[in-house]
Amino acid sequence: MQLHNTSKKFQRxxxxxxxxxxxAAAMPSAHAANWxxxxxxxxxxxxPRAKVWGFIQPMYSxxxxxxxxxxxxPPKLIGPSxxxxxxxxxxxxxxxxxxxxxxxxxHINYFLLTEFxxxxxxxxxxxxxYKPYLTDASITLNYIKGARVRLGLFKYPGAEEGLQGIAxxxxxxxxxxxxxxxxxxxxxxxxxxxxxxxVPNADMNAFSAPVGAFRDVGAQxxxxxxxxxxxxxxxxxxxxxxxxxxxxNNSSKDLYLYWSxxxxxxxxxxxxxxxxxxxFTWYQKGKRTDAYDNTKEQDRKRYGVGVSYxxxxxxxxxxxxxxxxxxxxxxxxxxxxxxxxxxxxGYIEGGYFIPxxxxxxxxxxxxxxxxxGIMKGPTPEAKFNTWTxxxxxxxxxxxxxxxxxxxxxxxSVFTPxxxxxxxxxxxxxxxxxxxx
Amino acid sequence: MxxxxxxxxxxxxxxxSLATTGLAQANEKAEPVAKVMQDKPFAQTRxxxxxxxxxxxxxxxILNVANNLLKFYGPDKVDIEVVAFGPGLRLLFKGNANSQxxxxxxxxxxxxxxxENTIKAMTKKLDHVPELNPNARIVPAGIVRMxxxxxxxxxxARP
Numbered sequence: 023m024q025l026h027n028t029s030k031k032f033q034r035x036x037x038x039x040x041x042x043x044x045x046a047a048a049m050p051s052a053h054a055a056n057w058x059x060x061x062x063x064x065x066x067x068x069x070p071r072a073k074v075w076g077f078i079q080p081m082y083s084x085x086x087x088x089x090x091x092x093x094x095x096p097p098k099l100i101g102p103s104x105x106x107x108x109x110x111x112x113x114x115x116x117x118x119x120x121x122x123x124x125x126x127x128x129h130i131n132y133f134l135l136t137e138f139x140x141x142x143x144x145x146x147x148x149x150x151x152y153k154p155y156l157t158d159a160s161i162t163l164n165y166i167k168g169a170r171v172r173l174g175l176f177k178y179p180g181a182e183e184g185l186q187g188i189a190x191x192x193x194x195x196x197x198x199x200x201x202x203x204x205x206x207x208x209x210x211x212x213x214x215x216x217x218x219x220x221v222p223n224a225d226m227n228a229f230s231a232p233v234g235a236f237r238d239v240g241a242q243x244x245x246x247x248x249x250x251x252x253x254x255x256x257x258x259x260x261x262x263x264x265x266x267x268x269x270x271n272n273s274s275k276d277l278y279l280y281w282s283x284x285x286x287x288x289x290x291x292x293x294x295x296x297x298x299x300x301x302f303t304w305y306q307k308g309k310r311t312d313a314y315d316n317t318k319e320q321d322r323k324r325y326g327v328g329v330s331y332x333x334x335x336x337x338x339x340x341x342x343x344x345x346x347x348x349x350x351x352x353x354x355x356x357x358x359x360x361x362x363x364x365x366x367x368g369y370i371e372g373g374y375f376i377p378x379x380x381x382x383x384x385x386x387x388x389x390x391x392x393x394x395g396i397m398k399g400p401t402p403e404a405k406f407n408t409w410t411x412x413x414x415x416x417x418x419x420x421x422x423x424x425x426x427x428x429x430x431x432x433x434s435v436f437t438p439x440x441x442x443x444x445x446x447x448x449x450x451x452x453x454x455x456x457x458x
Numbered sequence: 459m460x461x462x463x464x465x466x467x468x469x470x471x472x473x474x475s476l477a478t479t480g481l482a483q484a485n486e487k488a489e490p491v492a493k494v495m496q497d498k499p500f501a502q503t504r505x506x507x508x509x510x511x512x513x514x515x516x517x518x519x520i521l522n523v524a525n526n527l528l529k530f531y532g533p534d535k536v537d538i539e540v541v542a543f544g545p546g547l548r549l550l551f552k553g554n555a556n557s558q559x560x561x562x563x564x565x566x567x568x569x570x571x572x573x574e575n576t577i578k579a580m581t582k583k584l585d586h587v588p589e590l591n592p593n594a595r596i597v598p599a600g601i602v603r604m605x606x607x608x609x610x611x612x613x614x615a616r617p
Contacts (some may be wrong), residue, residue, distance in 0.1 A: 065555035067548045068514045125512055125548060126584055290558075 055294040056284065057185045058257055059246050062162050062172045064131040069122040076117035077189040079139065081453035084108040088445040093218035095442045096226050096352060097432065102145040104226040113453065114139035114188065118158065129164045133176065142205075143235050143266060147227025157235055157266055172242040175268060179244070179257040179280030180204070180304045181326050182341055183369075184236030190294045192337075192373055192414055194426045194451040197388035198406035199367030202352065203345045204324065206234035208265055209313040209359050215351065218442060228359070234265030238276060251289060253298075255282045263308035263322070272319065276308030287333055297333040310348050310360075320362055322348040335375040342368035349392060351401060361401050363393040373414075384412035384426075402436035404443060420457040426450070488571050488595035491606045494539070498567065501537035503527075506607035508616040510600070512545030516617070520549070521559050523617045524568050533566045539607060543573030543600025547580065552589035564593040573600030 085107040087098035100109040118135030122128050135158035137143050143155050160174035177185055183200045196205065208231040216226045240261025247254045262269070263276035282302035291297060305325040312318040328341030344366045351359055367390030374383045390406040397403060412426040427450050432443035488494070495504070505527055509520045524538050542550045549556065550572045560570060572594040581587045597603040608614045 065514070066553040067551040068517055068555040070512075070514060125545070126580055126588070128551075128553070 066128045077457040079114040081113045083451040086448040105224045142233040150230040175239045178238045178278045194453045197369045198390035253284045272311045274309035279305040303327045337373035340370040380416045382414040386410040404434040407431045424453045488597045491610045498537040504537040504612040506612040507540045509546035510544040517549045539569040541571045543576045547576045550594040571597045
């Protein structure tokens, strides 16, 4: 009998352990901060009328991939121009202003940010030209307790990697799943994928419109609630579904849902490095008009779950995400840019802040499966697995140097696609981030 | 009946007026300097801290300074009064992000004084009386309070 009880206990323990391990494996990145509150609100009666802020990220990157039959595809070239295998760049240079316009009434705050760097927001690629862009312009009304309202152009609630303040992102590049499935591209009529090219001057950036940058124009209702040491946050948003472009190209609106519950190890701590354990889930659904046949529309659905833990010297996070519709095909093989297939992916990463030093060691594994279950045809299943090892050297709290090296294992079940993907090799990147 | 209908709006107006006055008077008047000094009979050091600046950094700084004084001298040995006027009065607004810190300092004997002249000026700008932190005590004029504290031997600092 005792043995039976012990066995049952052991089974329960096993089940619990498996659940915890499953959660840890299936979910999370980034820091355990409340990004919705940090970006959408200001401290009551403690915000300036106008606080100028921003950051600059000069970088250098080198790709070690081999050409296939003398030609290259985008994962083997340095973006956003995609015409070289090594390049210096100003990846981001953002300046903005935020605060409470009328400091005596802290019920209204605003947030403005502009992008001057050279990236997929500002670089029009083959068909366009560099142009600085307004990435955020929002107002938050804090009059209804439990239902703050944010209006304008801002980051929509979603995956941690996109929602977080990018200046606090410990890596230089996004994971494949974030880059391909979440960082939305918007083709316009006439823009098609470009066949593999020789370098130099390949220039495979096929887009003239800026990427979505995890932002949308719309209205969001949100707030955070403290229950003991727990902080629960929700957000519901309706948006155009057209990224940073301040227009709506169809009559449908995108729906964004978000929930997070964070256990705060130190309730008095604030900011992006607040020690906590956060679990979160999110959902997005919208429609996209076919750029090649504007009488057709396609659903775009994304959802995910994640967890992040931060208590120095350790940081761990993981997230798993699914998507259907508007799956970006990349350009390893010229096809239609998007399709209605399914995709899924995730990452698990961690960081260790070496005590009494300025060094932070990071390691991330990310995986992405595109066109899930499609075993033949021109848009076949493709897998992207990447290990990224990184070092951050923190000169001070606002300035750091980052060195990342990524080992990439890409493959596809379709030979012509696989031929190009299998030769994708390591990627080295160095960057300095200076926040002001 | 007619009289009642005439009286009702007047009564409502009076009630509203009282309610508004009530808001303005929700915080007690501060005691004179000579009286508050008696509350800290063992204090060997007396400091008056002025905040008349709207900067969030100044809010943090003044609370840090008060906290550091308490730590160095000990709560019984130091008498601290923070006087807020002009844009600095935002520190003593009811919902200020530093409310918990203010409560912690008040529990250790730090006094917080709010300038009535500033409250009146802000009432005009806001169209309503600003709600203040429950630990704030009203003084007729912040700058006069500073002068009185200085006359009584307080070290005056504006961090």
